[in-house]
Amino acid sequence: MSIEVVRTVADLRARLGDWKCDALTVGLVPTMGALHDGHLSLVRRSLAVTGRTCLTLFVNPRQFGAGEDLAQYPRGEAADVALAEAEGAHLVFAPRPEDMYPKGFATQVAVAGLGDILEGEHRPGFFTGVATVVAKLLVQALPDHAFFGDKDYQQLQVIRRLVADLDIPVAIEGCPTQREPDGLALASRNAYLTADERRSAPALYRAISSVAAAVAGGAEAAGACAGATTVLMEAGFSAVDYVTVRDAETLAPVTDANRPARVLAAAHLGQARLIDNVAV
Ligand code: PAF
Numbered sequence: 001m002s003i004e005v006v007r008t009v010a011d012l013r014a015r016l017g018d019w020k021c022d023a024l025t026v027g028l029v030p031t032m033g034a035l036h037d038g039h040l041s042l043v044r045r046s047l048a049v050t051g052r053t054c055l056t057l058f059v060n061p062r063q064f065g066a067g068e069d070l071a072q073y074p075r076g077e078a079a080d081v082a083l084a085e086a087e088g089a090h091l092v093f094a095p096r097p098e099d100m101y102p103k104g105f106a107t108q109v110a111v112a113g114l115g116d117i118l119e120g121e122h123r124p125g126f127f128t129g130v131a132t133v134v135a136k137l138l139v140q141a142l143p144d145h146a147f148f149g150d151k152d153y154q155q156l157q158v159i160r161r162l163v164a165d166l167d168i169p170v171a172i173e174g175c176p177t178q179r180e181p182d183g184l185a186l187a188s189r190n191a192y193l194t195a196d197e198r199r200s201a202p203a204l205y206r207a208i209s210s211v212a213a214a215v216a217g218g219a220e221a222a223g224a225c226a227g228a229t230t231v232l233m234e235a236g237f238s239a240v241d242y243v244t245v246r247d248a249e250t251l252a253p254v255t256d257a258n259r260p261a262r263v264l265a266a267a268h269l270g271q272a273r274l275i276d277n278v279a280v
Contacts, residue, residue: 002085003081003084003085003089003090003091003092004091004092005077005081005091005092005093005094006091006092006093006094007093007094007095007096007099008095008099009095009099009140012054012091012093012140012141013140013141015054015091016052016054016091016141016142016143019051019052019090022051023051024050024051024052025049025050025051025052025144025145026050026051026052026053026054026141026142026143026144026145027045027046027047027049027050027052027053027054027143027144027145027146027147028046028053028054028056028137028138028141028143028145028146028147028170029042029043029046029053029054029055029056029089029146029147030056030058030133030134030137030146030148031055031056031057031058031080032057032058032059032060032073032188033057033058033059033074033075033076033077033080033188034073034074034075034076034080034188034191035079035080035083035084036178036186036187036188037178037186038149038151038177038178038185038186038187039055039149040083040087041149041175041176041178042147042148042149042175043055043084043087043088043089043147044087045147045173045175046089046145046147047087047088047089049145049173050143050144050145052090052091053088053089053090053091054089054090054091054092054093054141054143055084055089055091055092055093056092056093056094056095056137056141057077057080057081057092057093057094058093058094058095058097058100058133058137059073059075060100060129060130060133061097061101061129062101062125062128062129062132062133063125063126063127063129063130063133064129065123065124065125065126068123069189069192072192073188074188074191077094080092081094093137093140093141100133100136107132108128108131108132109128109131109132109135109162109166110127110128110131111127111128111131111158111161111162111165114127114154114157114158114161114250114251115127115128115131115158117154117251118154118242118244118246118251118264118266119154119155119266119275120154122241122242122266127154127155127158130155130158130159131158131159131162134159134162135162135166135168138163138168138170139168142169142170143170144170144171145170145171145172145173146159146170146171146172146173147173147175148172148173148174148175149174149175149176149177149178150174150175150176150177150277151177151178151185151186151187151275151276151277152275153174153262153264153277154251154264156172156174157249157250157251159172160172177276177277179205180202182202183202183205183206183209184198184201184202184204184205185205185274185276187274187275189272189273189274190272190274192270192271192272193269193270193271193272194270196236197236197269197270197272200235200236200237200269201269201272201274203231203232203235203236203237204232204237204265204267204269204274204276205276205278206231207228207231207232207235207243207265208228208243208263208264208265208276208277208278209278210224210227210228210231211224211225211227211228211243211245211263212263212278212279212280214227215245215261215263215280216280221244221245221254224245225243225244225245225263228243228265229243232265232267236269237267237268237269238268238269238270239267239268240265240266240267240268241266241267241268241273242264242265242266243263243264243265243267244263244264244265245261245262245263245280246261246262246264247259247260247261247262248260248261248262248279251264260279260280261279261280262277262278262279262280263277263278263279263280264276264277265277
């Protein structure tokens with residue numbers, strides 16, 4: 001039987017309602033499509049821990065700023081549905097923009113603090129767009145579990161915060177970043193890299209990994225991050241938005257060496273803006 005694609009909240013709730021009547025737990029995997037193995041690893045995790053898995057496909061216009069790549073963002077629903085089906089997902093929810101944001105839509109979910117730093121500073125409005133659409137998807141589906149990649153580490157923390165603050169009854173699970181053999185984190189926007197840029201791109205993972213190793217070995221974070229920025233510029237990146245070591249939960253600057261920390265970075269390479277992070 002081929003996988004079903006539903007487009008309305010009523011149809012989504014009808015399918016999920018049937019599963020819940022059969023006492024099946026539901027896992028939600030929100031995506032913007034252009035699926036790669038990072039997304040599919042979330043589907044695999046959901047299949048392992050829930051009875052039914054629903055993948056969502058929605059290129060959310062509200063998380064793209066003016067001048068960002070909304071128009072170019074890779075799209076291919078048929079290929080995405082085929083990949084979801086081959087992986088064993090049970091349902092695809094692919095709403096239309098006009099159904100997600102009908103005329104008169106006026107509500108925003110903003111996660112203050114956590115949503116304003118790092119990516120939030122460089123992409124104003126981004127996390128409000130993400131938090132709004134994720135809150136909608138979670139309330140529309142009311143899954144038992146929802147799965148997000150560690151690759152978008154700050155996004156994951158923003159989503160954990162909004163779920164806690166809004167008492168949405170869902171377990172949020174972060175799943176490990178999937179990488180190419182040379183270390184480059186899988187991302188839909190890697191498609192923007194030219195062949196030359198693709199060869200330079202793994203420098204980002206190498207740079208943050210060396211910061212993590214240096215800081216774990218007792219080095220001072222600011223010096224290690226400055227060194228990584230220089231390495232990235234020498235590797236061909238045109239600008240480094242940040243390389244920083246933060247508290248792994250609050251993403252505040254590290255003040256307590258005994259708390260878990262994370263190295264996070266964002267840098268521009270050609271048309272692509274790459275982000276990555278690793279644990280210290
Ligand atoms: O990570 C993404 O692909 C998106 O930000 C998400 C969580 C699906 C919301 O549009």
